[in-house]
Amino acid sequence: xxxxxxxxxxxxxxxxxxxxxxxxxxxxxxxxxxxxxxxxxxxxxxxxxxxxxxxxxxxxxxxxxxxxxxxxxxxxxxxxxxxxxxxxxxxxxxxxxxxxxxxxxxxxxxxxxxxxxxxxxxxxxxxxxxxxxxxxxxxxxxxxxxxxxxxxxxxxxxxxxxxxxxxxxxxxxxxxxxxxxxxxxxxxxxxxxxxxxxxxxxxxxxxxxxxxxxxxxxxxxxxxxxxxxxxxxxxxxxxxxxxxxxxxxxxxxxxxxxxxxxxxxxxxxxxxxxxx
Amino acid sequence: xxxxxxxxxxxxxxxxxxxxxxxxxxxxxxxxxxxxxxxxxxxxxxxxxxxxxxxxxxxxxxxxxxxxxxxxxxxxxxxxxxxxxxxxxxxxxxxxxxxxxxxxxxxxxxxxxxxxxxxxxxxxxxxxxxxxxxxxxxxxxxxxxxxxxxxxxxxxxxxxxxxxxxxxxxxxxxxxxxxxxxxxxxxxxxxxxxxxxxxxxxxxxxxxxxxxxxxxxxxxxxxxxxxxxxxxxxxxxxxxxxxxxxxxxxxxxxxxxxxxxxxxxxxxxxxxxxxxxxxxxxxxxxxxxxxxx
Numbered sequence: 192x193x194x195x196x197x198x199x200x201x202x203x204x205x206x207x208x209x210x211x212x213x214x215x216x217x218x219x220x221x222x223x224x225x226x227x228x229x230x231x232x233x234x235x236x237x238x239x240x241x242x243x244x245x246x247x248x249x250x251x252x253x254x255x256x257x258x259x260x261x262x263x264x265x266x267x268x269x270x271x272x273x274x275x276x277x278x279x280x281x282x283x284x285x286x287x288x289x290x291x292x293x294x295x296x297x298x299x300x301x302x303x304x305x306x307x308x309x310x311x312x313x314x315x316x317x318x319x320x321x322x323x324x325x326x327x328x329x330x331x332x333x334x335x336x337x338x339x340x341x342x343x344x345x346x347x348x349x350x351x352x353x354x355x356x357x358x359x360x361x362x363x364x365x366x367x368x369x370x371x372x373x374x375x376x377x378x379x380x381x382x383x384x385x386x387x388x389x390x391x392x393x394x395x396x397x398x399x400x401x402x403x404x405x406x407x408x409x410x411x412x413x414x415x416x417x418x419x420x421x422x423x424x425x426x427x428x429x430x431x432x433x434x435x436x437x438x439x440x441x442x443x444x445x446x447x448x449x450x451x452x453x454x455x456x457x458x459x460x461x462x463x464x465x466x467x
Numbered sequence: 468x469x470x471x472x473x474x475x476x477x478x479x480x481x482x483x484x485x486x487x488x489x490x491x492x493x494x495x496x497x498x499x500x501x502x503x504x505x506x507x508x509x510x511x512x513x514x515x516x517x518x519x520x521x522x523x524x525x526x527x528x529x530x531x532x533x534x535x536x537x538x539x540x541x542x543x544x545x546x547x548x549x550x551x552x553x554x555x556x557x558x559x560x561x562x563x564x565x566x567x568x569x570x571x572x573x574x575x576x577x578x579x580x581x582x583x584x585x586x587x588x589x590x591x592x593x594x595x596x597x598x599x600x601x602x603x604x605x606x607x608x609x610x611x612x613x614x615x616x617x618x619x620x621x622x623x624x625x626x627x628x629x630x631x632x633x634x635x636x637x638x639x640x641x642x643x644x645x646x647x648x649x650x651x652x653x654x655x656x657x658x659x660x661x662x663x664x665x666x667x668x669x670x671x672x673x674x675x676x677x678x679x680x681x682x683x684x685x686x687x688x689x690x691x692x693x694x695x696x697x698x699x700x701x702x703x704x705x706x707x708x709x710x711x712x713x714x715x716x717x718x719x720x721x722x723x724x725x726x727x728x729x730x731x732x733x734x735x736x737x738x739x740x741x742x743x744x745x746x747x748x749x750x751x752x753x754x755x756x757x758x759x760x
């Protein structure tokens with residue numbers, strides 16, 4: 192636990208890589224099975240004969256089941272996740288700027304309200320939020336999936352904490368130069384919070400991308416389903432076709448992993464701040 | 468004049484929160500209370516006020532009893548599991564001079580998985596003809612019905628969740644390790660402190676803040692389990708994995724008892740709030756008594 196000694200370092204590396212392998216194994220299993228011959232899916236730990244049949248079957252709609260809009264579902268997920276995440280970022284930044292940097296009566300109250308709401312058990316809101324969406328006539332639309340997730344209390348909280356650490360002198364100097372509050376947000380606050388922005392963005396996006404319960408409740412039509420919900424609905428019916436299900440799993444998982452790897456370096460920096 | 472302008476500006480910038488808080492917090496909250504004393508079925512235009520009937524029914528229902536117990540069962544199984552695995556990962560990785568980035572990113576990957584996907588993988592992995600089950604049958608003549616047996620179903624869901632959160636919590640614990648001053652260990656070495664004592668007397672106390680965070684986070688997770696249970700067991704077998712979310716979902720959207728489901732949700736929130744409050748206080752006391760905080 193102290194400074195690692197040299198002879199034990201090799202053993203520790205072996206340990207660490209072994210653990211890493213175990214943790215990544217389910218993903219490997221998924222990818223290999225999606226390319227495996229159908230008679231090997233879930234029959235072998237490491238399949239040894241491969242084909243593209245699962246992907247072809249999935250994207251052409253399959254022989255047994257009715258054609259399923261997998262590609263459409265992928266774009267639905269993209270639209271909903273992007274729209275929702277973009278809104279959560281903007282509202283988070285703007286509200287946090289007010290809570291951290293603007294002087295106004297009621298600010299403390301709002302700060303406490305955010306904290307209170309953040310720790311409030313949200314389960315109680317499920318049914319009435321569904322009813323609100325219905326009353327607004329938004330049932331079965333993109334807005335039904337986006338609007339209730341247009342603001343993240345966690346994002347507000349993170350940005351508020353981060354903005355507080357930025358010295359007021361920057362803002363005062365900018366004000367003297369005649370900058371508006373919007374300019375201060377976009378020219379000073381945001382450039383100074385790049386790494387945390389990446390962390391917040393990634394967490395929000397992946398949470399939105401993998402949401403099940405809400406997206407499943409407010410959407411009915413086949414062509415409105417997100418990929419995650421479609422996959423969930425195919426769980427039973429496609430049970431006899433595990434190969435294509437693995438292919439669909441890969442299509443759902445790979446984009447989010449690519450996104451994550453793309454921002455990995457900044458994410459690393461941002462996490463270091465977040466965890467302190 | 469100046470303050471009034473600032474007030475207006477402040478509320479203007481905070482207005483997205485006000486709007487959101489009103490539409491997606493205050494109104495649903497009030498509505499939920501109102502619904503909980505009705506017998507509304509989510510569709511019919513007519514409904515009646517039934518007073519506390521829903522609550523009486525809920526307190527006697529096996530589904531609600533199960534949800535109450537199952538949450539604590541998950542806490543007993545999942546929380547130690549995920550804390551142990553993330554401690555192991557953090558211990559294995561921290562202080563290694565090379566591949567830091569690779570480990571951080573690699574161990575974090577499971578956190579990106581959709582619950583639907585991980586459930587599907589596990590279901591396949593544990594299906595009747597899977598290599599695991601063939602091995603168990605062939606070598607130990609063990610025929611395990613993983614998802615059909617109450618305890619193993621709970622265990623499987625816990626493992627999926629632990630897999631997902633281990634990397635994230637390990638990250639928190641690693642930063643805890645890194646905040647520990649190396650000189651303390653050197654001093655302990657000179658004093659001839661053995662490994663076991665070193666862990667209990669030095670590492671654990673200094674790690675306590677990070678450990679506290681992961682404990683609270685993982686306990687919070689147990690109150691919100693839904694996807695994995697919905698995909699794999701539907702709350703069964705015989706309510707063995709019937710979490711609060713599962714019960715509320717079933718009542719509201721399968722049985723269409725919106726009124727009754729709201730009263731269950733209200734009970735769930737109160738139980739969640741009180742449980743987390745008590746556990747938190749208990750953990751703080753535990754830390755204080757040992758002089759860790």
